[in-house]
Amino acid sequence: xxxxxxxxxxxxxxxxxxxxxxxxxxxxxxxxxxxxxxxxxxxxxxxxxxxxxxxxxxxxxxxxxxxxxxxxxxxxxxxxxxxxxxxxxxxxxxxxxxxxxxxxxxxxxxxxxxxxxxxxxxxxxxxxxxxxxxxxxxxxxxxxxxxxxxxxxxxxxxxxxxxxxxxxxxxxxxxxxxxxxxxxxxxxxxxxxxxxxxxxxxxxxxxxxxxxxxxxxxxxxxxxxxxxxxxxxxxxxxxxxxxxxxxxxxxxxxxxxxxxxxxxxxxxxxxxxxxxxxxxxxxxxxxxxxxxxxxxxxxxxxxxxxxxxxxxxxxxxxxxxxxxxxxxxxxxxxxxxxx
Ligand code: UFG
Numbered sequence: 001x002x003x004x005x006x007x008x009x010x011x012x013x014x015x016x017x018x019x020x021x022x023x024x025x026x027x028x029x030x031x032x033x034x035x036x037x038x039x040x041x042x043x044x045x046x047x048x049x050x051x052x053x054x055x056x057x058x059x060x061x062x063x064x065x066x067x068x069x070x071x072x073x074x075x076x077x078x079x080x081x082x083x084x085x086x087x088x089x090x091x092x093x094x095x096x097x098x099x100x101x102x103x104x105x106x107x108x109x110x111x112x113x114x115x116x117x118x119x120x121x122x123x124x125x126x127x128x129x130x131x132x133x134x135x136x137x138x139x140x141x142x143x144x145x146x147x148x149x150x151x152x153x154x155x156x157x158x159x160x161x162x163x164x165x166x167x168x169x170x171x172x173x174x175x176x177x178x179x180x181x182x183x184x185x186x187x188x189x190x191x192x193x194x195x196x197x198x199x200x201x202x203x204x205x206x207x208x209x210x211x212x213x214x215x216x217x218x219x220x221x222x223x224x225x226x227x228x229x230x231x232x233x234x235x236x237x238x239x240x241x242x243x244x245x246x247x248x249x250x251x252x253x254x255x256x257x258x259x260x261x262x263x264x265x266x267x268x269x270x271x272x273x274x275x276x277x278x279x280x281x282x283x284x285x286x287x288x289x290x291x292x293x294x295x296x297x298x299x300x301x302x303x304x305x306x307x308x309x310x311x312x313x314x315x316x317x318x319x320x321x322x323x324x325x326x327x328x329x330x331x332x333x334x335x336x337x338x339x
Pocket of ligand 1: 084086124125126150177178197198199200202214215216217218228229230271294297301
């Protein structure tokens with residue numbers, strides 16, 4: 001049974017490929033390396049002790065994708081390939097729609113024509129916007145996100161729901177909260193391009209001396225310490241949720257399945273709490289300054305992930321400090337490669 005993993009050399013993709021291989025699935029990766037590097041493939045093999053098939057193809061090229069489907073018996077897809085920088089999406093909207101939706105449609109055309117089911121989509125808690133009630137469960141009303149990136153996630157969900165209904169297929173929409181951490185081996189993790197936008201890579205690079213100071217975007221939010229609150233979910237736990245979601249689709253006797261799950265820890269942490277936890281976990285200092293709020297940021301978001309626990313028998317198992325230790329190990333691995 002081969003599972004197509006698009007973006008399988010990326011951050012969440014690479015961790016999920018390892019979990020799929022550990023669970024006995026054959027994996028076919030398509031990744032154009034626009035946000036990863038080839039050594040990740042070698043490291044996946046080292047960590048999992050098995051070799052996935054790899055194609056360095058651009059999913060916009062339908063004829064290349066057709067070759068992949070011709071060459072392998074694909075039984076499902078986990079689709080990670082997407083552009084994900086919120087700020088960049090505002091200035092390059094057409095590129096984001098093309099990269100995130102045109103590629104999705106290309107894969108779904110192959111699924112449609114070949115009668116394949118079982119599609120897992122990387123969505124985001126951004127589809128809820130600033131929810132009125134915490135924690136956020138799957139019945140929380142959706143708000144069309146402000147960012148183009150967020151819109152591609154919400155539109156992707158709609159496309160998949162229509163696909164499942166019209167062709168009687170099985171899909172799972174996974175709404176991630178804030179993925180963090182690296183593989184415990186220290187050989188897989190996030191490779192931020194240029195100056196990181198996200199909190200954890202910026203904290204890590206500041207602790208490593210690559211950045212001078214972390215800017216904390218706002219301490220005047222209506223939260224306990226004034227900094228914004230998010231639900232930071234460990235990437236290996238998140239990867240395992242994909243395997244559970246896939247098995248759930250594969251084992252379902254229903255012809256049409258539309259699963260939607262929030263994937264988070266259920267616990268909110270403020271930016272200052274994250275900085276302190278990083279310092280304690282790794283015994284390092286993270287110099288920071290308080291700055292004005294970042295445009296588009298919400299105050300607070302954390303998940304109610306009970307549905308995933310009940311239906312997928314999955315829950316987050318790793319503490320914030322433990323996952324922040326893995327990030328530091330990964331940073332040291334990257335530093336050793338740079339020498
Ligand atoms: N933050 C800082 N300084 C930084 C970076 C971030 O203070 O240098 C703060 C942000 O203001 C925010 C928190 O840290 O309060 C988390 O910020 P991230 O950029 O790490 O994550 P976001 O919650 O803003 O965004 C994440 C994903 C997006 C997704 C969004 C959904 O990165 O892809 O969640 O809410 F759209």
